[in-house]
Amino acid sequence: MKRKLCAISCIFLLLSGCSEKPKVSTFHAEEDRQEIETLEKALTDNKKIVEAAGVFFDHQLVVSLQVKPLSKFKKEKITKSLEKEVKSLFPDHDVFVSSDLKITWELNKVIEKQSEGKELKKDLDEIQELAKEET
Secondary structure (H helix, E strand, O other), rough: OHHHHHHHHHHHHHHHHHHOOOOEEEEEEOOHHHHHHHHHHHHOOOOOOOEEEEEEEEOOOEEEEEEHHHHHHHHHHHHHHHHHHHHHHOOOOEEEEEOOOHHHHHHHHHHHOOOOOHHHHHHHHHHHHHOOOOO
């Protein structure tokens, strides 16, 4: 009896852990709710993403994402497909998508700080330069 109860509770734990939606944080310099909601929907609909962040500024969109542990081997493919999807949703924006953890950290700092103007542009340029670095 204890074995069955233990097995059933383990199955429920596994199923509840697999059904979580990704944590998505966004920031838009012009506070355009429609663009924010469109991006959040695209990111939350992707089942292979655990965490994502996005920042809009002056027709520029920077998105970072973290994939689920079992999807790490397909990280580049997931990143490319999401980049293609986001570019189709925002054709008038210069889109940059990265799955690098340091980019996610830095983008979350920018979202928390919620800077504007030249400071935000400088932060986003630094993030894109960080992505070009080889580690």
